[in-house]
């Protein structure tokens with residue numbers, strides 16, 4: 001028999017942003033325990049302006065931002081069928097942003113960069129809370145993220161036949177874990193995101209949209225950093241439950257992940273050692289990983 005299915009918890013962030021020290025601590029504890037249980041949580045009252053979120057989804061719906069050749073390539077391989085527009089910080093010399101030609105979508109570049117930096121602020125707030133969850137100084141994680149090698153992704157999953165999704169002939173995004181420390185995902189109201197149940201390997205839990213929430217999940221880097229006390233959980237996008245339209249098609253889906261990207265080969269602005277977070281190891285639970293030098 002299956003063990004009790006885990007659930008992705010909802011954490012109200014307002015008391016962390018505006019509350020007393022004990023309010024802050026209880027939010028911090030809730031974030032850390034969600035990261036330990038499922039690796040995922042919904043954050044509500046996160047302070048990210050609603051108007052900006054709506055604005056970014058509107059850009060995506062109103063304009064075709066995506067490279068047609070990439071889609072054709074994906075279709076030919078019968079792999080993940082999605083379109084992707086990505087950007088990072090504008091001063092990243094190793095991976096410069098590629099924008100549409102000047103004048104094609106006035107205001108789009110500014111909107112993306114503004115969104116990028118707002119996500120970075122939210123990510124810092126979440127990392128501050130996480131540090132507090134570990135009873136560490138609030139800047140413990142933030143100081144490793146001062147030059148954000150992050151990526152803002154504007155994803156569009158086109159409408160496709162439900163039967164092709166169900167037979168896995170084509171996928172939206174197949175099971176994977178994220179690479180970095182934390183990922184933030186804004187999703188529209190279509191659904192389909194699923195997370196592997198930590199209590200029942202191979203079984204996936206739906207993570208249906210909750211209005212006004214942002215999904216936060218831990219990545220492989222944070223799992224390693226926390227001596228495997230935090231989970232980087234496998235997740236995927238499948239057909240949303242009961243979502244087929246009259247013509248047998250699954251509605252298109254838009255989502256906006258903001259991912260911490262590739263600490264191993266990007267350049268934080270200082271050289272530093274990343275070793276197991278204090279409190280995650282002991283004589284009974286020795287460190288499982290060697291420290292890594294990040295430069």
Ligand SMILES: O=C(O)CCC(=O)C(=O)O
Pocket residue numbers: 153155173178185187193235236237255256257
């Ligand atoms: O579209 C989504 O909600 C999931 C995207 C995702 O998991 C990713 O980009 O790593």
Ligand SMILES: [Fe+2]
Pocket residue numbers: 176177178235
């Ligand atoms: Fe992901």
